[in-house]
Amino acid sequence: MTGIIVRNLSEQLVDLVRDRILAGKVDVDRAIRQDALAAELGVSKIPLREALTRLEQEGLVRSRANRGYFVRELTIAEAEEVYALRLTLEPDVAAQAAERATEEERAVARQTLAQLDEVTHAHGDGVGAFNRAFHLALLRPSRQPITTTMLERLHVLGERYVRKHLEPLGRDQRANDEHAQLLDCWLARDAAAVRVRMYAHIEQTVLDLRREFRGDTVSVQ
Known part of the structure; x- marks a missing residue:
């Protein structure tokens, strides 16, 4: 049962963060502030990081070594x-x-x-x-x-x-x-x-x- 709850939370976070990115509410030229975003959403950084990994697989964000996650620029x-x-x-x-x-x-x-x-x-x-x-x-x-x-x-x-x-x-x-x-x-x-x-x-x-x-x-x- 715990696994189901965690998976649902992860899915909800993917949807929430995706919606913010698609609505242009996350800056493209600066790293996503994971601490602030996690606090705002009322979750820990672990499921948030999992959601960002999913969104990287979807092509909406990219990770940079030692710098975190960034929204992909429009090209x-x-x-x-x-x-x-x-x-x-x-x-x-x-x-x-x-x-x-x-x-x-x-x-x-x-x-x-x-x-x-x-x-x-x-x-x-x-x-x-x-x-x-x-x-x-x-x-x-x-x-x-x-x-x-x-x-x-x-x-x-x-x-x-x-x-x-x-x-x-x-x-x-x-x-x-x-x-x-x-x-x-x-x-x-x-x-x-x-x-x-x-x-x-x-x-x-x-x-x-x-x-x-x-x-x-x-x-x-």
Whole structure:
């Protein structure tokens, strides 16, 4: 029983720290203060260090000898890799999901987009998380658990880039319009249209990010 409790704590810490990183609440250019973070979360450093090790495996943080853990910097090279993989996998998986989705899964997709729209219009926190949830709602009904898990990890890695992509004025509304059109095709079980719209939606994000990084001072590796 003790092992189950410890594992649950570790999982909760992974989720909590991941959410903070994805929301941009942890500085990129300074070491994560493990003592302060552990005290704030009410845990010891051991499970926190385990959570940071997990997040390093996910690609969100990196450890440096004798310096601790740092949030990985945003780079165009990483963005290109993440989105190239999404372009290869996601359109076909979403198309299959559209054909296989149950009525309950279709309702989840509708509800998730409504929540994303609400958060976006309120300019509140969590746009990236709801964007990820919406895309995954369009993917999980594909009944391809291995590929969907891979895509889920890509969405986690890409979430900070989504936030960067949506910073310029007007991009959030355009993204919402694209999501609405994509959902309409998905609900109509129009697999061909889903493939086309999903590819175009992801590709546009990459094009926008390239322009942003060209005018940015963020390091490119």
